[in-house]
Amino acid sequence: MRPILLQGHERALTQIKYNRDGDIIFSTAKDQHICAWFAHNGERLGTYHGHQGALWTVDVDPTSTLIASGAADNTVRLWEIRSGKCLKVWEFNTAVKRVEFNEDGSQLLAVTEKRMGFLGTIEVxxxxLDPEAEQSDEKVLTITCEESKATVAGWSYLSKYIIAGHEDGTVSQYDAKTGEQLDNTQIHEPDMPITDLQWSADRTYxxxxxxxxxxxxxxxxxLEVMKTYVADTPLNSASITPKKDFVILGGGQDAMGVTQTDARQGKFEARFYHKVFAEEIGRVRGHFGPLNSVAVDPTGKSYASGGEDGYVRVHQFDKGYFDFTYEVERQAKAQGQM
Amino acid sequence: MSKVASRPDWADDEELDDTINDTTLPQQTITTNKDGTKTIISYRLNDDGKKVKTTRRIRFTTHKEVVNPRVAERKQWAKFGLSAKDGAGPASDTTSVGENIIFRPSTNWRKDAKEEKTEAGSMKDKLKDKKVKCRICNGEHFTARCPFKDTMAPVGEEGSADVAAGPADAVEGPGGLGSGKSSYVPPHMRNGAAASGGDRMGGGKYERNDESTLRVTNVSEMAEEQELRDMFERFGRVTRVFLAKDRETGLAKGFAFISFQERTDAAKACEKMDGYGFKHLILRVEFAKKAA
Known part of the structure; x- marks a missing residue:
């Protein structure tokens, strides 16, 4: 496969998102604009300007009319995808590290940083979804993380729960209506921050x-751990592929140590694991720095990775990817047909 | 004008001598060639005000894809922001195509990668377990540092038939000198080097290994390298597939080379695949003759 390189940012990428139809990619970086790209040929649709600080996060609503973004200028902004117009600005006390629309696009959550005497919060x-309509200023729900700040968060199926990953390696489950904490489990090693949280297509895991x-x-x-994928480098992002039962992990040595290593040792590769067998099945090289974000096309045809090197690389999967199956899978299929 | 005597490359800039001041440029002409390519001749003025003629030979391939109407509608959207001034299609300053990456998921992926790595690190691994041993007193130090250096002769010098000298030399292991004699032994003649060193040289990825390369002839022009690879991979690890293709039409020329890691696999493949029917043609498979 031939990757398409997108050079729309001057600084390290922070997040990449596909829209639901998988035809547009949104990327944010530590420079101050969002880029929108067509996934099939890498053509840039446009850029969204207005933020005054490093952008940390972006999300697309399910109908592909609006995007929301969070930045270090303590704001969340809502944009119309088509025109690049900023529709709404919400102010917060601290930087916004993660935004996510719920399944039907009726609510948006924002994860704020713990800083300057303010505790980390999750705000809803x-x-x-009408770009012409007036958006309300009100924050419907505020969850304050008293123990350890949330680094990532997302909506479960039917917007029933809000799931948050914390700096201390725990994952907690909140009731999305009341904000009450229902569960908190130590999932990862203590004091190892959770860097990414991405959903399966049906949001049940x-x-x-x-x-x-x-x-x-x-x-x-x-909050039961079903599978564990072990890599040899700190991870920044993980994604579940539709169509094939794989997961893609991205990471690499910390940004600070990058200049001291070459690309080979730095392990700046996207790693593919089989979702069920939890076994590594391949790697894709290309970035010159750690991978900060990995996103998969919801239609399963491609994936994109954004690195500390400022590039987005979009890979269209080729036949070998779709043909790959385990021996047991082939056997099961053959028996099923008999 | 459309047919230039000496055929230019597919995109050639020709500087026309006439520095006429009239800025009227001839119309762009497009001619269709016999092989289905198109020749586009366009004119423009360069920075010095000279007229430049550009001849491009392009092949158009139409790739049709059925997409969701929503997606089709979005493709028509006007660009905005920093891309507002870009024309249709990807802009060259933001979008480029990277080099081809071969990504074939496989369960023994790790093993394949490891093989390559051990080739490079094998010497280090071998030396890792080796201990320094003094030839005089068999202590764990260099002979030159031996406290008995001046008082005792090295063990080996008392005669190579000495029983004690035998095991001491054997410990030296691969890469060590032959049998305790001080004469120079070239690396490929040394103990153990024949097996490990030999592989290492031939195993290089790009090194042509004619020993285990097959020449396949009477290949259909529709064939793809991947198809050949799939066909031959069942006999063993294929290190290289080369399918000769016509530069202009992209069709196969009818012959290919397949290199195997192991000669035995190649022999097996040669035997089985010779006379195999592939895309209406019968393949002829034989060992490639050594390049003269």
Whole structure:
């Protein structure tokens, strides 16, 4: 496969998101704009300007009309995808590290940083998906993380729970209506921050990536760890592929040590694991720095990775990827047909 | 004008001598060639005001894809922000295509990668377990540092038939000198080097190994390298597949080379695949002749 290189940012990438149809990619970096790209050929649709600080996060609503972004300028902004217009600005006390729309796009959560005497919080806003409509200022729900700040968070199926990954390696489950903490489990090594949390297509389970060099597949209902993927480098991102039962992990040596190592030793590769057998099945090289974000096309045809090197690389999977099956899978299939 | 006597490359800039001041540029002409390619001749003025003629030979391939109407509609959206001024299609300053990456998921992926790595690190691994041994007193130090250096002769010098000298030399292991004699022994003649050193040289990825390379002829012009690889991979590890293709049409020329890691696999493949029917043609498989 020939990757498409997208050079729309001057600084390290922070997050990449595909929209639900998998035709547009949104990327954010520590420079101050968001880029929108067509996934099939890497053409840039446009850029969104307005933030005054490093951008940490972006998310697309399920209908692909709006995007939300969070930045170090303590704001969350809502944009119209088509025109690049900023529709709404919500102010917070501290930087916003993660935003995510719920399944139907009616609500948006934002994870804020713990800093300057403020505790880390998860805030929820109501969203009106009509770009013409007035958005409300009100924060419907505020969850304060008293023990350890949340680094990532997301909505479970039917927006029933809010799941948050914390700096101390725990994962907690909140009731999405009341904000009450229902569960808190030590999933990763203590004091190893969880760096990413991405959902399966039906949002009944999710994958977390952590600096403790593992990624874990976790059930939403009881926060049970179903699978553990062990890597040899701190992980920054993990994603579950639709169509094929794989997961993709991205990471690499810390940004600070990058200049002291060459690309080979730094382990700046996207690692593919089989989702069920938890076995590594291949790697994709290319970045010159750690991978900060990995995202998979919801239609399963491609994946994109964003690195500390400022590049986004979009890979369209080729036949070998789709053909690959385990011997047992082939046997099971053959028996099923008989 | 459309047919230039000496055929230019597919995209050539020709500087026309006439520095006429009239800025009227001839219309762009497009001619269709016999092999299905198109020749586009366009004119423009360069920075010095000279007229430049650009001849490009392009092949168009239409790739049709059915997409969701929502997706199709989005493709028509006007660009904005920093891309507002970009024309249709990817802009060269933000989008480029990287080098080809071969990604084939496999369960023994780790093993394949390790093989390559051990080749490089094998010498180090071998030396890791080796201990320094004094030839005079068999202590764990260099002979030159031996406290008995001046008082005792090295063990081996008393005669190579000495029983004690035998095991002492054997410990030296691969890479060591032959049998305790001080004469120079070239690396490939040394103990153990024949097996390990030999592989290492031939195992290089890009090194042509004619010993285990097959020449396949009478290949269909529709064949793809991947298909050949799939066909031959069942006999063993294929290190290289080369399918000769026409530069202009992209069709196969009818012959290919397949290199195997092991000659035995190649022999097996040669035997089985010779006369195999592939895409309406019968393959002829034989060992490649050594390049003269």
């Amino acid at each position: 806003m109501d969203i009106n 999710f994958i977390t990536a952590s600096k403790d060099k593992t990624a874990k597949l976790i059930n939403v209902q009881d």
